[in-house]
Amino acid sequence: MADESGETRDLTMSRAMVSAIAHEMRENDEVFYMGEDVADYGGIFDSTEGLREEFGYDRVMDVPISETAYLGAAVGAAQEGMRPIAELMFVDFFGVAMDQIYNQMAKNTYMSGGNVSVPMVLTAAVGGTYNDAAQHSQTLYGTFAHIPGLKVVVPSTAYEAKGLMHNAIRDDDPVLYMFHKRLMGIGWLPAPDGPKTPVPETDYTIPFGSADVKRDGDDVTVVTLGLHVHRALSAAEDLADDGIDAEVVDLRSLVPLDTDTIVESVEKTGNLVVVDEDYRSYGVTGEIVASVADEALAALDSVERVAVPDVPIPYSRPMENEVVPDVEDIAAAVRRTQ
Amino acid sequence: MAGVSRTVLTEMYENMVTARHYEERLQEEYLEGKQPAFDISAGPIPGELHLAAGQEAAAAGVCQHLRDDDTVTAPHRPHHVAIAKGVDLDRMTAEIFGRQTGLGKGKGGHMHLFDPEVHFACSGIIAEGCPPAAGAGLAAKKRNEDSVAVAYLGEGAIDQGAFLESLNFAAVFDLPVVFVIEDNDWAISMPKERVTDVENGAKRADGFEMPGVRVDADDAVEVYEVAGEAIGRARDRNGPTVIEVQVHRRMGHFMGDPQTYRPEEDQEAAAERDSIERLEAALRDYGVDDDAMETIREEAHERVEAAIEWAKAQPHPEPSDAYEDMFVNPPSGVTDSEPDFDLAGGDD
Ligand SMILES: Cc1ncc(C[n+]2csc(CCOP(=O)(O)OP(=O)(O)O)c2C)c(N)n1
Ligand SMILES: [Mg+2]
Numbered sequence: 001m002a003d004e005s006g007e008t009r010d011l012t013m014s015r016a017m018v019s020a021i022a023h024e025m026r027e028n029d030e031v032f033y034m035g036e037d038v039a040d041y042g043g044i045f046d047s048t049e050g051l052r053e054e055f056g057y058d059r060v061m062d063v064p065i066s067e068t069a070y071l072g073a074a075v076g077a078a079q080e081g082m083r084p085i086a087e088l089m090f091v092d093f094f095g096v097a098m099d100q101i102y103n104q105m106a107k108n109t110y111m112s113g114g115n116v117s118v119p120m121v122l123t124a125a126v127g128g129t130y131n132d133a134a135q136h137s138q139t140l141y142g143t144f145a146h147i148p149g150l151k152v153v154v155p156s157t158a159y160e161a162k163g164l165m166h167n168a169i170r171d172d173d174p175v176l177y178m179f180h181k182r183l184m185g186i187g188w189l190p191a192p193d194g195p196k197t198p199v200p201e202t203d204y205t206i207p208f209g210s211a212d213v214k215r216d217g218d219d220v221t222v223v224t225l226g227l228h229v230h231r232a233l234s235a236a237e238d239l240a241d242d243g244i245d246a247e248v249v250d251l252r253s254l255v256p257l258d259t260d261t262i263v264e265s266v267e268k269t270g271n272l273v274v275v276d277e278d279y280r281s282y283g284v285t286g287e288i289v290a291s292v293a294d295e296a297l298a299a300l301d302s303v304e305r306v307a308v309p310d311v312p313i314p315y316s317r318p319m320e321n322e323v324v325p326d327v328e329d330i331a332a333a334v335r336r337t338q
Numbered sequence: 339m340a341g342v343s344r345t346v347l348t349e350m351y352e353n354m355v356t357a358r359h360y361e362e363r364l365q366e367e368y369l370e371g372k373q374p375a376f377d378i379s380a381g382p383i384p385g386e387l388h389l390a391a392g393q394e395a396a397a398a399g400v401c402q403h404l405r406d407d408d409t410v411t412a413p414h415r416p417h418h419v420a421i422a423k424g425v426d427l428d429r430m431t432a433e434i435f436g437r438q439t440g441l442g443k444g445k446g447g448h449m450h451l452f453d454p455e456v457h458f459a460c461s462g463i464i465a466e467g468c469p470p471a472a473g474a475g476l477a478a479k480k481r482n483e484d485s486v487a488v489a490y491l492g493e494g495a496i497d498q499g500a501f502l503e504s505l506n507f508a509a510v511f512d513l514p515v516v517f518v519i520e521d522n523d524w525a526i527s528m529p530k531e532r533v534t535d536v537e538n539g540a541k542r543a544d545g546f547e548m549p550g551v552r553v554d555a556d557d558a559v560e561v562y563e564v565a566g567e568a569i570g571r572a573r574d575r576n577g578p579t580v581i582e583v584q585v586h587r588r589m590g591h592f593m594g595d596p597q598t599y600r601p602e603e604d605q606e607a608a609a610e611r612d613s614i615e616r617l618e619a620a621l622r623d624y625g626v627d628d629d630a631m632e633t634i635r636e637e638a639h640e641r642v643e644a645a646i647e648w649a650k651a652q653p654h655p656e657p658s659d660a661y662e663d664m665f666v667n668p669p670s671g672v673t674d675s676e677p678d679f680d681l682a683g684g685d686d
Contacts, residue, residue, distance in 0.1 A: 040599035041527035064497035064533040065464050065525060093463060096500065130379035131436070132386055133447040135462040188376045188594045314660050316436030316444030317384060322657035 008198040012185025014046035016158035016199045020165035021048070021085065023203050025055055028083060031169060032059040034070050035087030035123075044089055045125045045184050067097035071122065075105045075174075078120035083169055091124040091178060092138045105174045106149030120175075121168045126154075127180040127227055127277060128324050130189055134312035137320075139226070141276060142283030144176050145254040151175045151208055152254040156183065156229040158197045160252055163206030170205065180227040180277075194230040209256035213265065217247035220271040220334050223262055223288050225251040228275045228325065235330035246334055254284065262288065263296045270301040271337035275330055280307040304333040341566065342559055344624045348634065350402055350558045351621060354394040354614050356638040357418040360427075361389045363642055364417070364434065368593055376594050382650070383434055385447055390418040392556075392588035395613035396520045397422040399561025400488060400581070403569045409474035409487040411467030412460035414449045415520075419490050420460070425453040431645040437652035444655040445663065457485075465491055465498035468517065472504045475513035475572070486514040486572040493582070494525025496539045505580070509546040514572035516565070517580045522587035527599040543580035550580040556613045559620055586611050 011019065025031045033048055039062040042049035052060040063070040067088065074086035088094060094101060101122070108116045128137030145152045151173055155161035161179065168175040183195040214229055215236050222232045229250045236246040247265050251258065266272050272292055274285040285305040292300060306325045314320055364387065371381030378384065390397075393415070401422035404410065412419040420430055426441065433440030434448045441451050449462035457474070461467050471489035478485045495501055496519060508515040519539045523530055536542070543550025551568070553560050561583055568579035586608035590597045597605070618631060 036525070037527045039527075044526070062528045062532055065494045066497045066499070068499055069497075096463065096466070096498065131384035131447065133450055133462070134445070135450065136386070188378045190375075190377055309661065311660055311664060312445075314445045314655075315385065315442075315447030315450070316655050318657045319444060319655050319660035322660045 007201040009201065010196055011158045011199045012191065013155065013158045013161045013179065013195045014049065014184040014186065016162040017047055017155070017165050017179065018049055018051060019199070020162045020203070021169070022051060022054060024083075024166065024169040025051070025059060030081065031083045031085065032061065033085045033087070034061045034063050034074060036063060036065060036089050038062060038087055043087065045179070045181050046186050047087060047123060047125075047179070047184070067093060068100055071097045072100035072104060074120045074122070075100055075108070075118055078118045078174070079108065079116055081119075083119050085121040085123060085169065088122060088124040090136050091126045091140050092135050094124070094140070094143070101150075102147045106147050109173065110149055117172045118174045119172045121177055122174065123177045123179065125181050126178045127182055128313045128320060129182050129227070131315055131317055131320055133315035137313035139180070139277035141178065141225070141254055141278045142287070144178075145284065145287075149174070150255060152178065153208060153252065154178050154180075154225045154254065155252070156226055156250050157195045158199050160206060160212075160250075162199050163204050164252065166203050167205040167208060171208075178226070182227050183230075192230050194233065206252065208253040209258050210252065211258035211261040212250045212252055213247060213261065214250045215246065215248040217245040217269065219245045219269055220273060220337050221247050221249060221262070221265040221269045222273045222275060222330065222334065223249045223251065224275040225254070226277065228277055228330070231325065231327050232275055232330050234327045235334065238327065238331050239334055244334060244338055257291065259291050259295060263292060263299075266292055266296055267299045270299060272300060272302070273304045273306065273330070273333050273337060275306040275325055275333075277324060278307060279310050280305060281310050283307065302337040304336055306330055306333045342562060344626065346402060346562065347559070347617065347621055347624055348626065350398040350562065351617055351631070352634055352638060353398040353401070353422045354558065354617065355635050356641060357394045357397065357421045358391055358614060359635075359639050360421065360642045360645075361391050361417060363646055365389060365593065367646065378594060383436075387448055387593040388415040388591065389589045389593065390415045392586035392608055392612070393520050393522060394418045395556055395558040395561050395617070396490075396518060396583040396585050399558045399583070400516070400518055400565040400569075402562055403566055404488065405485070406456045407483075407485045409457040409471060409485070410490065411471045411487070412458070412490045413464065413467055413492060413495065414460070414462045415492070416449070416451055416460040420451055420453070420458055423458050424456045425451065425458050426455070427641065427645040428648045429453070431649035432652045435649045435652070436654065437649060438655045438659065439652045440649075443659065443663065465495040465500040467491065468501045468504035469507070472508045472513055472515055475508060475515040475578075476511065478514055479511070479575075484573050486516065486569055488516045488518055488569075490518050490520060492525060493519055493521035493523070493530055493534065493539050494528065495519075496542055497534055502542070505542065505546045505548070505578070508578040509548050512575065512577045514575065515578040516568045516572055517578065518565075519580065519582040520585050521582050522585050523604070524587055524591065524600070526591040526595075538582060540580050540582040548578050548580065550582075552582045552584070554584050556584050556586060556611055556616070558613055558617045585613070
């Protein structure tokens with residue numbers, strides 16, 4: 001993980017994300033950030049902490065609560081060649097501005113026959129686990145990955161957060177960067193141990209469409225992303241005690257999707273468990289299973305899906321715990337494949 | 339205070355002190371299990387909690403005019419409005435504690451309180467209560483009823499499309515709707531002047547040729563008078579109104595908000611400008627003495643205590659309750675009324 005000089009430091013995911021943004025802003029005057037509470041507050045989930053202090057209000061812009069206007073303004077500025085980053089505080093708020101996302105940002109390149117480019121990044125917080133209920137807890141991976149024309153990336157650790165962000169800002173297409181609140185390392189929302197990792201001081205890019213095998217194993221392939229990478233790794237440790245050796249694949253990007261890495265793993269293990277925090281139907285889990293079936297049906301001995309059963313995220317703790325997949329749910333699904 | 343009776347003042351006072359005390363108690367309960375390190379997902383009340391201390395006048399002054407069949411939609415900061423609208427306090431509290439007998443059986447939480455008995459609902463998405471309020475007004479108009487609808491929103495919400503579209507919708511169809519903007523100067527960390535082009539949010543009404551009135555004083559009596567006129571207009575089928583009320587945010591945006599962005603003086607000023615004390619002065623003018631006010635406060639405290647005690651004694655939902663209530667008519671329960679009809683004309 002170290003760069004040539006070997007300099008790394010342990011960072012939370014939010015610090016890693018900010019360090020990539022700050023680096024790109026220093027290098028390129030055309031990069032700027034827009035969002036609610038991104039200036040003085042530093043982002044509700046610490047996604048911009050310290051940026052206003054370094055770059056000022058003109059480049060780290062607090063904007064009106066007018067998502068259609070400011071997401072659309074990012075599209076327009078990007079089409080003029082600037083490199084805006086716009087933040088949707090919670091991904092759940094996409095509804096008030098969806099046209100700018102799926103009819104403008106995602107389609108303008110294609111509809112112009114490739115003559116228009118939209119080099120912007122849309123960042124959005126995702127995820128539940130803290131009882132914020134149905135309008136503030138969704139993990140809408142499938143909603144956005146479904147739309148042709150958007151690249152969709154999901155970091156699981158600080159290392160990924162920085163490398164994916166560098167790439168997202170430099171990419172000439174619109175990139176949706178979905179970060180899980182529980183992983184950011186925010187004071188009031190304690191993160192698990194995993195996401196804080198050594199991060200190189202210098203800039204580096206993680207190419208989109210390159211999944212990362214976070215744990216090698218021979219018995220079963222667990223494909224997942226975001227928070228559930230860490231839950232899958234915990235489950236794998238528990239399963240190892242029972243002699244089950246799970247391989248954990250961190251997708252890192254949904255579009256493009258690294259089907260090769262998944263298929264290679266399934267060809268080795270024969271068993272596939274797909275885990276995510278989105279709704280079960282018409283989503284990521286179904287898509288991964290279908291992709292593997294397309295390419296390597298014969299390799300598949302068994303398949304399990306672990307996702308949010310198709311209900312909105314309930315507020316009360318016993319019910320939220322029931323619907324958001326946890327370590328036990330993953331371990332149980334893996335056992336069913338053995 | 340021409341049209342204000344002593345009863346009205348007293349009732350508004352009851353609502354306001356109930357709301358204030360309720361939130362003080364919720365705050366205590368909320369912090370339980372979140373000490374010494376604040377973890378938002380810990381304790382008997384997890385998740386975000388947006389308190390409305392300092393905004394009670396806007397709730398009491400408007401809702402004093404409303405009947406049970408009048409609709410109110412509130413935003414993410416709903417408790418004071420819910421209390422003034424007469425939402426069932428026990429079941430609202432049980433909902434906030436995530437219990438099975440709560441208004442939403444523990445599914446909604448504090449930003450998503452629904453009490454259809456008194457036509458109350460709230461939503462955590464900014465300005466998204468405005469269109470449904472217009473819809474309630476539309477229903478009243480179509481059915482020839484004289485009920486009205488009130489949509490509450492923060493000053494930060496006046497830049498949202500849902501609000502502006504609803505203004506036009508209500509204006510063009512002459513709907514009985516009143517939009518009440520609670521101006522507490524802040525949208526989380528963003529001061530109004532940084533993100534909004536007008537100082538007076540009621541001016542948004544101008545572009546839709548409807549009345550827009552601002553109450554500068556954070557004064558329940560003045561709110562009551564202004565709201566009386568607007569709600570009267572609505573009931574008489576004379577169309578919508580926008581009212582903006584200057585209120586004060588005595589707390590952080592949500593519990594756990596460090597408020598490092600907010601100048602000390604601003605916090606102190608908010609603490610000093612107390613609409614409850616202001617109303618007490620008005621009550622004294624009406625001959626309500628301090629003992630009588632003390633009695634009202636004690637009764638309010640007892641009511642709050644009883645609600646919290648009741649709520650905490652309620653059962654938690656079962657994990658499997660998560661699968662209930664997706665539909666009132668679950669797919670399996672749909673009656674099959676498809677005619678026996680073969681489109682292809684085959685001979686089966
Ligand atoms: C569409 C949408 N965008 C952003 C948010 C996040 N958010 C919640 S409250 C808030 C500030 C609201 O300010 P204001 O309307 O003034 O109400 P106040 O909190 O001051 O009562 C924001 C931006 C949201 N809930 N919905
Ligand atoms: Mg406000």
